[in-house]
Amino acid sequence: MDRKLTSRKYEKLVEDIIELYENARRHLAAFYWGTGRRIVEVEQEGKVRAPHSTSLLKELSKDLTRRVGSGFSVQNLRKMRSVYLESRKRSAPSVLDWTQQVELLPIKDQKQRLVLEKKAARDGLTTRQIRMLVRKERRFKTASKMRATPGFSPLKRPQNLRLYTYRKADLLPEAAKFGIGNGAWIDCGFYLRRLVPESRLKNVTLTDKPAYTYAAVVERIVDGDTLVAVINAGFGNVVQWRMRLRGIDCPELATAEGKEAKRYVEKLLPRGSRLVVKSSKTDLHGRFVADIFFREDRTASFEDIAKSGVWLNQHLLDQGLAVRKDA
Numbered sequence: 001m002d003r004k005l006t007s008r009k010y011e012k013l014v015e016d017i018i019e020l021y022e023n024a025r026r027h028l029a030a031f032y033w034g035t036g037r038r039i040v041e042v043e044q045e046g047k048v049r050a051p052h053s054t055s056l057l058k059e060l061s062k063d064l065t066r067r068v069g070s071g072f073s074v075q076n077l078r079k080m081r082s083v084y085l086e087s088r089k090r091s092a093p094s095v096l097d098w099t100q101q102v103e104l105l106p107i108k109d110q111k112q113r114l115v116l117e118k119k120a121a122r123d124g125l126t127t128r129q130i131r132m133l134v135r136k137e138r139r140f141k142t143a144s145k146m147r148a149t150p151g152f153s154p155l156k157r158p159q160n161l162r163l164y165t166y167r168k169a170d171l172l173p174e175a176a177k178f179g180i181g182n183g184a185w186i187d188c189g190f191y192l193r194r195l196v197p198e199s200r201l202k203n204v205t206l207t208d209k210p211a212y213t214y215a216a217v218v219e220r221i222v223d224g225d226t227l228v229a230v231i232n233a234g235f236g237n238v239v240q241w242r243m244r245l246r247g248i249d250c251p252e253l254a255t256a257e258g259k260e261a262k263r264y265v266e267k268l269l270p271r272g273s274r275l276v277v278k279s280s281k282t283d284l285h286g287r288f289v290a291d292i293f294f295r296e297d298r299t300a301s302f303e304d305i306a307k308s309g310v311w312l313n314q315h316l317l318d319q320g321l322a323v324r325k326d327a
Contacts, residue, residue, distance in 0.1 A: 029098040036084030039077065079105070086113075095121045096130075103130045106138060135260065138320065155247045155314055155324065158278050158291050161306040164234045165205040165213040169193050188212070188233045189279065190241055190288070204234070209280070215302040216275040224250025224261025224321055226287065227269070231277060243277060244287040245313045249325035261321040269294060269312075276305045 043056050057074045064072035079102050086105070087094065094101050096117060104120075107113040116137065120130050169185035183197040186204075189212030212233075219228040225245040233239055251257035269275070279290040293309030300309075316322040 025097045029094075029101070032080045032098050033084055033087060035077070036080035036082070039081045040084055043081075086110075099127045100125075100130050103127055103134055106134055112137070153324065155317065157311055157314065161213055161276060161278060161293070162205045163213055163215060163276065163302060163306055164203075165207060165211050166234070167207055167209065167211065186235070188235065188237055189214075190231065190233060190237075190239045192233055192237050192239070194235050194237070196235055200235070211278070211280055213276065213278045213306070216277045218269045218271055218273045218275060220271060221262060221266045221269065223253045223258060224265055224316065227265070227292075229275060229277060229292075242287045243279065243290040243292065244283055244285075245316070245322075246289045246291050247325060248313050248317055248322040250316065250322045257321075261316070264319065264321055265312075265316070273298065274300065274302060274305060276302055276309055 039057075039060070054074070057077045061072050061074045061077055082105055083098070083101050094117060096104075100120060104113050104116060107116060116130075116133060119125070120133070125133065166189075167187040169187040183195050184201060186194050186196045186201075186206070188194055214231050214233055216229040216231040219230050219240060221227050222242065225248055226242060228240060228242050230238065230240050250261040253259065253262060273294060276293040277290050278293075279288045282288050292312040293305050294312060295305050295309050317324065
């Protein structure tokens with residue numbers, strides 16, 4: 001700092017610039033609001049529910065950009081119109097700046113939006129913090145709606161998970177002769193059959209129905225409800241398969257909600273994360289339908305995950321990132 005500039009003068013300089021900045025933000029919000037109002041007056045003749053004219057916005061965007069400069073894309077003009085239309089339902093102007101008002105547009109319920117706006121103003125939230133708050137509210141609303149839907153069948157959590165649960169293989173007598181030595185034919189799942197000596201079956205669980213439960217690690221996340229896992233199927237068998245979460249459905253990856261669901265799972269389960277996978281069948285696309293369990297503690301053993309892990313299928317429902325879907 002210049003020695004000739006006293007701390008008092010410097011502080012006054014800072015305060016003046018902040019005041020100019022705040023005034024500019026208020027004027028910018030007023031400008032966008034006024035632009036939205038004029039669009040509504042001309043395009044909709046003041047009728048809130050009148051059909052929107054995309055052709056008008058395209059022409060307006062082209063002319064304003066040519067004569068004034070950037071900032072008048074069709075998307076921005078739509079936002080100006082939306083903010084104005086929402087403001088007509090209010091008894092007092094918004095205390096938030098333009099970008100903050102835009103972040104609240106996804107909240108369609110007027111009362112809920114006002115509550116969030118007051119919270120943002122009271123807590124001094126940034127635009128990014130408001131965006132995260134809106135996402136959280138939308139997740140909660142989706143999850144609550146799904147839990148309250150009449151006829152909604154709750155997802156049932158698999159009980160008594162035991163690692164390395166196999167099914168007795170039912171082979172044709174001719175096929176059984178392919179094995180060398182004595183033992184039992186075991187269906188390991190994932191299209192694997194193994195002839196296993198009786199001495200190696202003491203520490204495994206055999207069932208009459210498919211119920212494969214194995215240790216696995218994440219290879220990559222495909223989307224919110226699908227991942228690729230490397231699975232230890234036991235008896236020296238290691239396979240890599242695409243797994244589809246049973247009983248839930250995340251939005252398509254092409255949508256903003258689908259991208260958000262994928263990012264959430266990627267952050268929750270980075271590559272190499274330990275899992276316990278329970279699967280018994282494939283879907284129409286050849287993906288194994290699975291219940292998947294994990295622990296936030298990356299050092300947790302597979303046995304601990306099987307005993308007290310977080311059930312990923314239900315977790316995504318609770319977060320509002322997925323909806324219920326019968327497997």
